[in-house]
Amino acid sequence: MRIRPFLVAFACLLMFADVARAKSPVQVVPDGFESTILVNKTIENQEQWVITLDTDNATLTGNVFDLTGKPPTFFFCDATFDNNFVELADLASENVTFTCQVASSCAALPCTVEWQPIGGSPITLPGSFFLP
Numbered sequence: 001m002r003i004r005p006f007l008v009a010f011a012c013l014l015m016f017a018d019v020a021r022a023k024s025p026v027q028v029v030p031d032g033f034e035s036t037i038l039v040n041k042t043i044e045n046q047e048q049w050v051i052t053l054d055t056d057n058a059t060l061t062g063n064v065f066d067l068t069g070k071p072p073t074f075f076f077c078d079a080t081f082d083n084n085f086v087e088l089a090d091l092a093s094e095n096v097t098f099t100c101q102v103a104s105s106c107a108a109l110p111c112t113v114e115w116q117p118i119g120g121s122p123i124t125l126p127g128s129f130f131l132p
Contacts, residue, residue: 026132034088037130042067053079053096053130055088060098075102076115081127094127 029036035056041049051062060077077100085094099122101115 026130028088037088039130055079055081055085055091060100071105073102073104075100077101077123080122088131091127092131095124096127096130097122097124 025040027038028034029038033056035054037053037055039049039051039053039062041051043049046067048065048067049062050065051060053060058079058081060075060079062075064073064075066072077098080097080099082095083090083093085091100118102118103113103115106113
């Protein structure tokens with residue numbers, strides 16, 4: 001499993017959040033609640049991050065695709081927001097802290113691949129990372 005490269009990539013994501021935000025698409029799910037944000041970002045031309053931030057359930061889920069063709073990494077994170085915000089636009093002034101688990105792909109169902117916690121400190125990103 002690619003836990004160490006995942007941590008390095010997440011650290012790079014933190015360092016280059018403003019650069020990545022300027023070049024990548026963001027969309028809000030049209031469910032009438034505007035609580036789920038879809039993000040698709042290329043990080044340093046090495047990885048493609050396809051992630052979903054669900055602000056109602058305080059979770060982040062998604063995939064990291066290595067652009068050299070290695071298998072994807074799947075992840076699930078619990079999110080903690082600095083403040084209680086009402087609208088997505090308020091996310092710009094928030095910091096979001098993530099406690100994450102990662103897993104590789106399932107070959108068949110039932111899936112026997114176990115999720116592994118990412119060690120170390122939780123990861124914090126500016127809420128603006130998830131906004132257009």
